[in-house]
């Protein structure tokens with residue numbers, strides 16, 4: 001009951017925030033089903049967050065979670081940008097794209113003062129952070145707002161770092177997880193692309209949960225491959241206080257997953273995922289598509305997160321216009337069977353059934 005009491009929820013089931021594939025409709029559906037619905041804010045402007053918060057306040061009966069990225073802002077490196085564009089040159093030619101017409105890559109704001117002001121005004125019950133934590137002064141004000149704080153760890157060292165900074169619970173994100181890995185303690189050699197060199201030492205969800213449960217006094221939330229009642233039962237048996245599931249919700253009618261992404265998830269191709277940094281510069285798990293197959297899933301000389309997306313954008317939209325996801329990031333975890341086209345409340349109840357089996 002630790003997690004339910006901490007977060008004020010009926011079921012210790014958290015719907016993973018998933019930037020780009022959902023809005024408040026999914027958050028509300030899961031919160032109303034007794035789980036913790038999440039709203040990913042990483043790709044939203046403060047005005048968009050405000051609009052979503054108003055919808056959640058109007059329609060959610062239970063607590064909800066606002067999720068932010070805490071990456072280091074990108075610094076532009078012309079050598080890396082040009083090298084990346086050179087690798088994409090054959091594709092620009094194929095699609096008749098003039099590389100000089102491509103807009104400069106845009107950075108993305110991590111959690112900042114504008115986001116903090118929204119938090120202070122709306123007082124969301126829970127905040128979760130990916131890629132570390134906000135700087136100390138911002139974090140202190142988030143805590144003072146009364147929000148409970150969750151953060152992702154992909155290793156024991158990251159979890160201990162988060163615990164020492166006073167988070168309320170840790171999301172143990174195992175290697176099976178879809179989307180971006182929350183890695184934030186970078187041990188790469190200088191000059192190498194951040195985090196890529198550390199992928200070999202990342203561990204699966206069950207191992208990570210066990211490592212964290214043994215060392216931390218905080219509740220541990222298992223994430224990665226949690227797709228059905230049996231995987232929930234296994235995570236709880238290993239000591240997790242709750243679970244966070246993302247991929248399982250991707251085909252729900254309340255998600256905004258694109259038609260191309262839905263088709264890929266429902267196809268045999270979804271059984272073949274890999275960790276790639278090609279789409280944003282940071283490692284993330286996606287269904288293997290043409291770009292990943294032809295270039296290889298990882299490149300150690302890419303521009304900073306999320307700048308590689310800029311040079312890819314025209315290819316992505318040109319291919320999508322031809323109904324092709326060859327250049328689209330098809331984020332997806334390794335455990336697909338629980339990902340079904342049914343309402344989010346049904347997915348939430350199906351996962352929660354595992355609590356009785358544990």
Ligand SMILES: Cc1cc2nc3c(=O)[nH]c(=O)nc-3n(C[C@H](O)[C@H](O)[C@H](O)COP(=O)(O)O)c2cc1C
Nearest residue numbers: 016018019040130177178179224225246247331333
């Ligand atoms: C499509 C997609 C988008 C994601 N976006 C985010 C995000 O915006 N913020 C975040 O903290 N985690 C994000 N994640 C990672 C999830 O929080 C979680 O770790 C992962 O979904 C768990 O693994 P599973 O997909 O096997 O359930 C995303 C995952 C997916 C599949």
